[in-house]
Structure formats: structure tokens, C-alpha cells
Amino acid sequence: MTARVARLCDDIAPLLDADGRDSAAAVRDGLAEPLRLAVVGRVKAGKSTLVNALVGRRIAPTGVGECTRTVTWYRYGAPERAELELRDGSRRDLPLRGGRMPDQLGVPPERVARIVVHLQAAALREQTVIDTPGLATLTSENEDATRAAVLGADAAPDDAEQVSRYAAGQAEAVLFVFRESERKDELEFLDQFRAATGELGASAINAVGVLSQADQFAGTDPFDVADGQATRLAVARAAHVSAVVAASGLLAEAARTGRLSESDARLLAGIADLSEQRLRLRHSLPLPGGTDPAELERLYRVLGVHGLHQGRHRCGGGVHQLVQWLESVSGIARVEDLVRSRLLSRAHALKAMRALRVLTHAANRTGADTGAALGLIEQARLDPALHPVRELRALRSLVAEAPASPLRAELERVSADTTDPARTGLPATATPDDIAAAARRCAAAAQTQAAFAMMPAEAEAGRVLARSYQLIAQRVRP
Ligand SMILES: Nc1nc2c(ncn2[C@@H]2O[C@H](COP(=O)(O)OP(=O)(O)O)[C@@H](O)[C@H]2O)c(=O)[nH]1
Ligand SMILES: [Mg+2]
Incomplete structure (x- = not known):
């Protein structure tokens, strides 16, 4: 592509x-x-x-x-x-x-x-x-x-x-x-x-x-x-x-960018038994001996309120345990x-898609030989190598116009970064003959769906799918 x-x-x-x-x-x-x-x-x-x-x-x-x-x-x-x-x-x-x-x-x-x-x-x-x-x-x-x-x-x-x-x-x-x-x-x-x-x-x-x-x-x-x-x-x-x-992002950043040290983990472990209420009053009531108020404020900035209050209970195993917890809870x-x-x-398909759009704009500029340039772009679009771009465009229209269409899941499956057996719904052990036969069946079904579709986006999705399956059949059994 x-x-x-x-x-x-x-x-x-x-x-x-x-x-x-x-x-x-x-x-x-x-x-x-x-x-x-x-x-x-x-x-x-x-x-x-x-x-x-x-x-x-x-x-x-x-x-x-x-x-x-x-x-x-x-x-x-x-x-x-x-x-x-x-x-x-x-x-x-x-x-x-x-x-x-x-x-x-x-x-x-x-x-x-x-x-x-x-x-x-x-x-x-x-x-x-x-x-x-x-x-x-x-x-x-x-x-x-x-x-x-x-x-x-x-x-x-x-x-x-x-x-x-x-x-x-x-x-x-x-x-x-x-x-x-x-x-x-x-x-x-x-x-x-x-x-x-x-x-x-x-x-x-x-x-x-x-x-x-x-x-x-x-x-x-x-x-x-x-x-x-x-x-x-x-x-x-x-x-x-x-x-x-x-x-x-804050907890993930804290986990991944080396902002926390063993002494931070010790400080947090030292306040693990305080109530949240008590921590909220830290500016008016003195902290337990040994807790540096400036360091605690820094940790509030690094971890946020939830991260600090929950994280202090995950410090028994040192900063390593704290960082692991932050990484996993951060999502x-x-x-x-x-x-x-x-x-x-x-x-690759996203890059190709944008490339075609940029070139189309360039072809339409006044100084360009527009007809010939658009002809070359059209030729490229029809090349089997660029069929994935057509799949993505069809998927985009389908999601926007007919999101509940049953063709959507199929188009997503076929356009995914996967194998031909998976695209045709077969196990990985399927033979090329099995795959080609399944692809031809699917192509026929997609053509029927295209013919009876109510929405233009669905009709296009059906046509694109049919072509996707035909290309699979050709690929496995040239
Ligand atoms: N509690 C919390 N604060 C966050 C989080 N992500 C960003 N912030 C804070 O929100 C403010 C804006 O964040 P920033 O990343 O600069 O936002 P941007 O303007 O979208 O780039 C900063 O003070 C951050 O510390 C988060 O996941 N949790
Ligand atoms: Mg910013």
C-alpha cells in the first residue's frame, strides 16, 4: 500500500x-x-x-x-x-x-x-x-x-x-x-x-x-x-x-516519569493510619512527628487527592509497589x-487515506493539470493495494449514517489487522481452498446485502465488502 x-x-x-x-x-x-x-x-x-x-x-x-x-x-x-x-x-x-x-x-x-x-x-x-x-x-x-x-x-x-x-x-x-x-x-x-x-x-x-x-x-x-x-x-x-x-494522566505520569522516591513512599506509609478528615485539616493541625509538610504538599501535587489518599495504603512494599498500583489504576x-x-x-491505511486527500487537493489547484492528476489518483484508488483505504472510508460513512447496520461488525472484522482465515470467520487451520470458498460465499452475501440496502452508506459497505472478499479469494488461490 x-x-x-x-x-x-x-x-x-x-x-x-x-x-x-x-x-x-x-x-x-x-x-x-x-x-x-x-x-x-x-x-x-x-x-x-x-x-x-x-x-x-x-x-x-x-x-x-x-x-x-x-x-x-x-x-x-x-x-x-x-x-x-x-x-x-x-x-x-x-x-x-x-x-x-x-x-x-x-x-x-x-x-x-x-x-x-x-x-x-x-x-x-x-x-x-x-x-x-x-x-x-x-x-x-x-x-x-x-x-x-x-x-x-x-x-x-x-x-x-x-x-x-x-x-x-x-x-x-x-x-x-x-x-x-x-x-x-x-x-x-x-x-x-x-x-x-x-x-x-x-x-x-x-x-x-x-x-x-x-x-x-x-x-x-x-x-x-x-x-x-x-x-x-x-x-x-x-x-x-x-x-x-x-x-x-496524572497518576500515570507519576508512575512513569520517576517523580516518586523511596523516601516519598516512607512518608506516605507513615500517614497511612490518619483519617482523610485529619489529612484535610493538615494546614491547621500539626502532622505526626517526622512528616515534612512541604514534602506532603508536593506529593499532593504529584498524586492528586485521590491518588495520595489511596496510594498511602499501597506503600508497605516501598515505592515499587506504589508505582505498580498507580500504573494499573491509572488506566x-x-x-x-x-x-x-x-x-x-x-x-498504513490511515496514512494512505490522508495522502490521497492531500494529493486530491493539490490536483485541484489552479496551476495543476487537474484532469490528468485526478486520473492518476483514481487509478491508484482502484488498485487492490489501496482497497484498505476504501474499506475505511466505507466504514466511516456506515458508522456515521447507519451505525446499527449489521455490516458494520463485518466491515470492522474484514478491515482489521488480522489474517485471511479470521477475516472470513474460519479457524487459523483453514486451508487455502476453505478460505477461498468461504470468501466467495461471503462476497455473494455482501452483494445481496448491497442490492437490498436501504441507505447509501450500507449499499457502499456491501459493495466494498464484496470486493474485499473477492480479493481474499484471489490472494489465497491466485
Ligand atoms: N487530579 C488530576 N489532575 C490532572 C490530571 N491531568 C491533568 N491534571 C491537572 O490539570 C491541569 C491541566 O493539565 P494539562 O495537562 O496542562 O492540561 P492541557 O491544558 O489539556 O494540556 C494541571 O494542573 C494538571 O496537573 C489527572 O489525571 N488528574
Ligand atoms: Mg497542554
Whole structure:
């Protein structure tokens, strides 16, 4: 698939104008890179904290610093370094202080197009993580910066020219960070995001969601409450995100970024017997002997109230036990599983899909030989190598227009990163003849479903499925 798209980029370049050729070259270069995952959500949703947990470093500034107003790319690379890319096209090095981003950039944030941080973090081998300031928030600069991260710098949502020019630098997948699912503006945010990003934005095939700060939900087990809300949110927003899980970025960050020491664990174990009531009164009543009040306040900041109150009972085995508990209760592994199973497993198809869109925009520019360029794109689309892209498009329309359709599960199964026996519902031991016969049967059934479908999205899903099965049959029995 990747090789086919790369060839298309080469073939189409002579038919484009200079900007279009730049886009095609950028798309081609990006094909070999890890998937670009943009972390989006409102300001203070907990995006940067979650980025730190995913990357395993306390690198992204959290809170109110200047850097939180710019878009930052975290990518794999050595030596570890950060670069500022300014809007005028120039670059300058940004010194990392103790492995962290500086609080000041040295230039006004409005002059910054993006910051690129190169780290040797294992998590970045498979994905480039793009931290964004937040959409639908207090200031319009924030919104512009986030839109730029997803659509490309300066791109107005309805300006296809701009989109095509900058689209090559965009994200291919989206991680939505929701703070509280009940808040109406949190849901409106999704609609605004879609309105702002249009076809290039998030959908059930390229976006997953996290209900963040799960440790802050009310109830004896806040994580349990957050889980329930995440499930409801996923149902309500099935067209925008393929799934939502609850997680606490703060607890995951504490577990993974080396912020806790043995002496912290000892301090916490020393206050394990105090009542929560007593801990809340710590500012007016003296603490048991030996407890350093400043250290305790620091731990409240690192762990939050729930994390500290529950975590102090998991310190008997030292900091190791505490860290294990934080890691497991935080839900961060579920976030990673979701990203892996829904996004990274489709990385090639998601990249190809975006590439075709960028090239289509480039082909439609006034300086291009539009007819010939679109012809090449159409040829590529029909190539069996790019059939996975057609599957994803069909799935996206189906989820948006007919989410309850029985074809949905089938299309999800067929388009998943799996084996041909699994795609045709057979055991792994099935012979090529069995698989080919099953695939032909399934193809016929899908064609029938396409013929009798009520909705256009269902008809298209049926046709695409039929073709998927035909391709399987050809593949196993050429
Ligand atoms: N209790 C708790 N606080 C969090 C969590 N995630 C972030 N925060 C806090 O919320 C504030 C905003 O977080 P930040 O990651 O900067 O949000 P961003 O604006 O979306 O990048 C910071 O003070 C964080 O410490 C979490 O999971 N639990
Ligand atoms: Mg942030």
C-alpha cells in the first residue's frame, strides 16, 4: 500500500504546481514515518499530562506556561533536542533544561509555527505525538494553533487551497481528551472540532477518546464512575470516536516519569493510619512527628487527592509497589491498547487515506493539470493495494449514517489487522481452498446485502465488502 502511494506521489508530481509538488514530496517522506497522533481537547483537559505519561517523560509543560500555547511534536530521534520552527520559515534550537522544555521560548508565541522535540523514548518509535493547546477555548490563538496542528498552519477550515498547502504536515489520527462527559460544552467541543476540521478531522476510524482526570470523579471509586461515563460518551459520540476509555494522566505520569522516591513512599506509609478528615485539616493541625509538610504538599501535587489518599495504603512494599498500583489504576494501559488496536494497526491505511486527500487537493489547484492528476489518483484508488483505504472510508460513512447496520461488525472484522482465515470467520487451520470458498460465499452475501440496502452508506459497505472478499479469494488461490 505504502509503495503504491509513493509511486503515485512520484507520478503525479510533474502534473502539479510548485506548492503541489511540495505537498506530494512531504506526503511521500511522511509515508515512512511513524503515525502522527494529535492529542486534542479543551485547555486544561489534561492533554499535556497524558502526553507525558504516554511518552514516559515529564517533558511537556503542564499548567499555564508559555509552551502550552504552542503546538509541539514529540518524535523519535537522537540526539535529544528541541527545535523552534517560526512562521517565517526559520528554525532555532531550544535548549532542554534537565530534560524538560524551558518555560520561556525566547520569541513571542505568535511567531512560532511549532516546536519539534526529538526524544529517544520507546513509545515514539511507533507514533509521533502532537500536543495541541486546545480548541474552543478562551483565546482564538489557541484555537488557531490547534486547527493548524490538524489542518496545517493558518488553514481556514473552508480554504481548500491552504489546507492542501499545509496538509502534508498534519496529523493522521486523533486522540480526544474529554474532561467531564456531562458538561454540555465538552460535547459541543466535538461538534466544533468537526466543523473546524471538516473531512480532514476526526471520525470513528481515525479517532479514539480518553475521559481524563478519572481520579477526580465524585464517588467512593472515582474510576468506576468515570468508566460508566466513558461508556456512555462512546455511545453518544460513536460517529466521532471509535471508543472512549477513562484514565488518569496524572497518576500515570507519576508512575512513569520517576517523580516518586523511596523516601516519598516512607512518608506516605507513615500517614497511612490518619483519617482523610485529619489529612484535610493538615494546614491547621500539626502532622505526626517526622512528616515534612512541604514534602506532603508536593506529593499532593504529584498524586492528586485521590491518588495520595489511596496510594498511602499501597506503600508497605516501598515505592515499587506504589508505582505498580498507580500504573494499573491509572488506566493508561487501556489508552495505549486502544491507540494500538484502533489506530496503529491501521497506520498504513490511515496514512494512505490522508495522502490521497492531500494529493486530491493539490490536483485541484489552479496551476495543476487537474484532469490528468485526478486520473492518476483514481487509478491508484482502484488498485487492490489501496482497497484498505476504501474499506475505511466505507466504514466511516456506515458508522456515521447507519451505525446499527449489521455490516458494520463485518466491515470492522474484514478491515482489521488480522489474517485471511479470521477475516472470513474460519479457524487459523483453514486451508487455502476453505478460505477461498468461504470468501466467495461471503462476497455473494455482501452483494445481496448491497442490492437490498436501504441507505447509501450500507449499499457502499456491501459493495466494498464484496470486493474485499473477492480479493481474499484471489490472494489465497491466485
Ligand atoms: N487530579 C488530576 N489532575 C490532572 C490530571 N491531568 C491533568 N491534571 C491537572 O490539570 C491541569 C491541566 O493539565 P494539562 O495537562 O496542562 O492540561 P492541557 O491544558 O489539556 O494540556 C494541571 O494542573 C494538571 O496537573 C489527572 O489525571 N488528574
Ligand atoms: Mg497542554
